[in-house]
Amino acid sequence: MQYLSTRGGVSSLSFTQAVMMGLAEDGGLLLPRTIPRIGSETLVSWKELSYPDLAFEIMSRFIDDIPSSSLKDIINRSYATFSNEEITPIVHYGDFHILELFHGPTLAFKDIALQFLGNLFEYLLEKNDLKLNILGATSGDTGSAAIYGVRGKERINIFILHPHQRVSRVQEKQMTTVTDSNVFNIAIRGSFDDGQAIVKSLFGDVEFKNQYNLGAINSINWARILAQVVYYVHSCLHVITHEKDSSLDFTIPTGNFGDIFAGFIAKKMLPAGTVRQLTLATNSNDILCRFVNSGNYSLGDVKITSSPSMDIQAASNFERYLYYLMDQNSTKTVELMEEFSSNGTIDLTDYQEQIRRDFAATSISEDEVSNTILNFYKEYGYILDPHTAVGIKAAEKFKTAGVPMICLATAHPAKFSEIVNSATGVLPPTVGVLSGIMEAESRCEIMEAEEKDIREYISQHALQ
Ligand SMILES: *Cc1c(COP(=O)(O)O)cnc(C)c1O
Numbered sequence: 001m002q003y004l005s006t007r008g009g010v011s012s013l014s015f016t017q018a019v020m021m022g023l024a025e026d027g028g029l030l031l032p033r034t035i036p037r038i039g040s041e042t043l044v045s046w047k048e049l050s051y052p053d054l055a056f057e058i059m060s061r062f063i064d065d066i067p068s069s070s071l072k073d074i075i076n077r078s079y080a081t082f083s084n085e086e087i088t089p090i091v092h093y094g095d096f097h098i099l100e101l102f103h104g105p106t107l108a109f110k111d112i113a114l115q116f117l118g119n120l121f122e123y124l125l126e127k128n129d130l131k132l133n134i135l136g137a138t139s140g141d142t143g144s145a146a147i148y149g150v151r152g153k154e155r156i157n158i159f160i161l162h163p164h165q166r167v168s169r170v171q172e173k174q175m176t177t178v179t180d181s182n183v184f185n186i187a188i189r190g191s192f193d194d195g196q197a198i199v200k201s202l203f204g205d206v207e208f209k210n211q212y213n214l215g216a217i218n219s220i221n222w223a224r225i226l227a228q229v230v231y232y233v234h235s236c237l238h239v240i241t242h243e244k245d246s247s248l249d250f251t252i253p254t255g256n257f258g259d260i261f262a263g264f265i266a267k268k269m270l271p272a273g274t275v276r277q278l279t280l281a282t283n284s285n286d287i288l289c290r291f292v293n294s295g296n297y298s299l300g301d302v303k304i305t306s307s308p309s310m311d312i313q314a315a316s317n318f319e320r321y322l323y324y325l326m327d328q329n330s331t332k333t334v335e336l337m338e339e340f341s342s343n344g345t346i347d348l349t350d351y352q353e354q355i356r357r358d359f360a361a362t363s364i365s366e367d368e369v370s371n372t373i374l375n376f377y378k379e380y381g382y383i384l385d386p387h388t389a390v391g392i393k394a395a396e397k398f399k400t401a402g403v404p405m406i407c408l409a410t411a412h413p414a415k416f417s418e419i420v421n422s423a424t425g426v427l428p429p430t431v432g433v434l435s436g437i438m439e440a441e442s443r444c445e446i447m448e449a450e451e452k453d454i455r456e457y458i459s460q461h462a463l464q
Contacts, residue, residue: 001062002033003222006323007337008330015063016124019117019223022216023203028330028337029320030222035268036061038233043271047237051087052079054237055230058269062226066123074123078115078227081105081148083432088112088231090238090406093380095399096392097406099235102385105433106174107412108309109259110145112231113224118149118156120223121215125155131463132215134158135202137195140167141309141411143185144174146217151180157463158217159184161195161454164446170415170434176442183443184461190449193302198451208455212462219258220316228262229269236266236274239404248404251279251395253387254288255310257317259408264321264358276403280361281394283307283369288315292361295352298345306369306386306419309411314340321358325351360398364390372396373423383428385411386419 003018004011009026011033018030046054055075056068063071079087084103091098104111125132134156136146143160150156160175164187167175176185188195203209203216219225232250239248252260260280267275282289283305291297299313319337325348326332340346348355364372372389376382384392388409395407413420413428420428447453 001036001064003030004033005030006319006330007334014065016065019120019221020124020215022221028333029220029317029323031320031323032062032222035265038269038271040271043233043237043274046233051230051234052076054234055079055227058230058233059226070123074119075116078119081115082111088234090235091382093376093382095405096395097235097239097404098382098388098392098409099231099406100409101231102409102412102415104145105148106141106144107415107431107433108141108145109228109408109410110141111148113219113227114142114145114149114217116149116227117217117221117223118146118153121150121156122153131155131213132157133212133458133462134215134217135199135458136217137161137192137199138167138175139163139192139308139311140171141415142218144171144178147175147178147183147185149217151178151183153182155463157182157184157461159186159458159461161186161188161199163187163192163195164189166191168416168418170417170437172444173437173440173442174434176444177437177440179441179443182463184457185444186454186457187444187446188449188454189446194449198449198454201451202455202458212458212464218316219256225258225262225265225317225320228259229266232263232266232275233270235406236270239406240274247273247276248406249277249279249398249400250275251281251391251398251405251407253307253310253391253394253408253410254280254282255285255312255315257288257315257321259410260359261317261320264324277398277400278359279394279398280359281391282361282363283310283390284363284365285311285313286363287313288318289361289363291348292355292359295349295355296345296347297340305366306416307390309387310390325354325358362394362397364393368393370419370423373420377424377426383413383420383424383426384409385413385416387411388413 003013005024005028007026007028010024082103101109372393414431
């Protein structure tokens with residue numbers, strides 16, 4: 001399988017090259033040249049496969065430059081760290097099938113991709129005798145999932161910037177109690193945006209980037225999307241088995257458009273009609289919802305909500321969808337992205353019919369989130385985290401009788417116990433991996449939000 005850029009300046013990359021490049025060198029995002037199709041017979045023959053075996057079947061259709069035995073080994077090790085045997089189990093309450101994606105080491109769905117990416121990087125670096133310095137900024141969840149993905153790996157150092165005292169206590173401890181010598185937590189005296197700006201600027205300095213072989217871990221990396229395609233197919237197999245249906249819907253709590261884009265790819269791969277509708281659920285940061293419902297993609301101000309991992313305006317994966325919406329025309333994609341970066345808005349009303357065929361969308365208010373957590377708890381005794389609650393509320397609005405609805409549960413409620421507690425008056429059950437975390441030894445450098453200081457710190461601690 002060959003990979004190319006949405007902007008047309010990079011093509012004919014191997015999977016390995018695409019993973020190592022992250023963001024395409026022409027500023028675009030990388031995609032496979034074609035999306036492989038899965039026939040009904042093949043799909044049926046996968047029914048009994050374990051999660052890792054299914055992952056191998058799907059991923060090997062996109063990866064042809066890693067020997068099967070190595071790919072299998074990478075996949076198996078990536079999912080051996082999950083606390084649930086089924087990896088992504090489904091629970092059933094009322095009208096909904098809840099796909100629990102939070103049984104990885106940091107209790108958020110990002111583990112599914114980042115456990116895999118960490119092992120994949122390790123394998124590729126070893127094979128090519130390279131070293132990598134990963135640099136990223138986090139508002140909470142991505143940082144810990146990335147750190148757990150690469151902790152203890154010999155050829156990788158990881159530098160994660162988080163805003164000092166502006167992430168939750170649990171999130172802070174999840175990152176800083178990983179004291180492996182290759183992990184560098186930096187708390188900057190500033191906001192998430194300050195951290196993000198520093199990271200962007202360092203990546204933009206090509207000399208610095210190449211000198212230290214800087215690598216990114218955000219969801220622009222194709223390997224992350226690919227790993228997420230797997231649970232869409234896995235859950236289709238699971239739910240269709242149970243209900244003899246041939247068609248189903250998904251609702252996805254959305255921030256950077258990575259998770260729902262994986263659903264979009266899964267929909268294209270599966271036999272037509274298997275996935276009927278993808279519902280995009282945002283919190284009050286509703287740029288994507290406004291896009292689907294009006295055809296206008298235009299920036300607003302970032303609002304702080306109870307689902308912080310979705311407090312995003314410009315979604316980094318949007319360009320991938322735009323490329324398909326433009327019928328894989330990279331010239332049009334570039335024009336539109338340039339228009340967006342100069343004006344903060346693009347008009348896609350001419351494409352509205354297609355957009356509406358691809359997605360339904362709604363935005364959920366803060367009151368709706370807390371009421372949904374409370375009502376679901378009262379009715380079923382099941383505790384939703386605030387991100388998952390955004391999805392459940394959206395699913396209530398879009399549920400069609402007779403069509404199963406799968407709702408993606410993206411974080412464990414124990415990660416957001418204060419919000420859960422204020423909505424319901426109870427605390428979510430504690431989880432093994434979090435017990436003792438508050439008292440555990442931790443390591444973190446507190447620094448000013450100054451690019452030159454961060455640059456200096458990285459040059460002192462980077463692998464060379
Ligand atoms: C990252 C995250 C999301 C949003 O996922 P995207 O791929 O950015 O759309 C939703 N919920 C949780 C808990 C997350 O950590």
